[in-house]
Amino acid sequence: MSVTAAGGFDHGAPVESGALRATIARRAAGSGLDPAPAPAPSPGAIEGDFDVVVVGAGHAGCEAAAACAKLGLHAALLTVNLDDTAKMSCNPAVGGIAKGHMVREIDALGGIMGIVTDRAGIQFKMLNRGRGPAVWSPRAQCDKPLYSREMTRCLAALQGLVRIAGVANHVRLDRGRVHGIELADGRFLR
Template identity: 50%
Template sequence: MNKENIEVIVIGGGHAGCEAAAAAARMGVKTLLITQDKAKIGEMSCNPAIGGIGKGHLVKEIDALDGLMGLVADEAGIQFRLLNRSRGAAVRGPRCQADRKIYREAMQKAIASQRGLTVLSGTVASFVSENKGPIKGVCLENGETILAQAIILTTGTFLNGVIHMGDKTIAAGRVGEPPSVSLANDLRRFNLSMGRLKTGTPPRLDGKTINWDILEKQLGDERPEMFSEYNSKPSNRQVECRVTYTNKEIHK
């Protein structure tokens, strides 16, 4: 890879980073996607579902703009449902449960096949700029400097990230991966206000420990609606979900 010809650098290989990098490359500019671990591109670290109320519209819009998520979700979907089907079209929400492994592999394949897009494993430590002037590139933790005309920041939960597990708080971008502390500190020199958002991730349960017979069965749609206009039916065998509910004892 000739790093002297890079025009756009995208920092972070999550959902937003993949879309931003692919979109830039489709526009004909030489794009570099920098992420901590190439093998984690497309990782579904929270609830392995795409879409839902409000969010399903966004996936449809991404597909209309020739994006990746709708195509990849259709390829990885194992149950499709249109939420709020009985209501008006404006509030309906397409959603699919996705196979995490298939989704990750499909997104990595899409990124690898995008012409003009290169992926680099690394961690960005700081920006290249003079006297808080325009940002001209990035410095990696290994000391390497890469210049570009534009930098797109899609770091997700990694900027100075922490994880709360019960009474424990650990520094992490997500489970098993370090946070981006140096880059977060460097952003402060540009007088950018930093905030923190919180998300909750449900626990993973061993299916062998669950009494499935007492749970409410939830089937997918008989005629699934795909996210992408290019697809008409699911690629995988469809599975059922089971539903349970909390009670007053749980909320104590």
């Protein structure tokens, strides 16, 4: 897997680890963050070997991890708190003109957000009925705790997907490629 950096770099070009370290050091200077790499974890602290490690169990992370598992990859989904998987914002809506289009695209590609929304929805409405059909858009208001539980249930049913509670501390690079993720508690995912 190539590592790419945002902010001033070509997003498609691989970034050498030295350049990435320099960028991190430059951005961290004066921020109070320590740009120095942490010591390597002990070999006994390895949590698992994975084809893919997805950091963050929000909507996008859940979809990414589910897609990897459906492709037959051994995937890890790392999140700070397993109970906050797919936690919805203060407005628990799925749909609308923009997000509704995205959800339909995700559904067409085999995603699970639409399925979970159908299970956790408490109000379904077609928006913009007073305007032309070009701007009509379905929207569902969801039960926030139920949405999270249903997403957790869908993820648990996927073979090859492991959910892990932890905080990503460092991305380990080897010759410009990701070698693994070091967690704040010393565990290592690769």
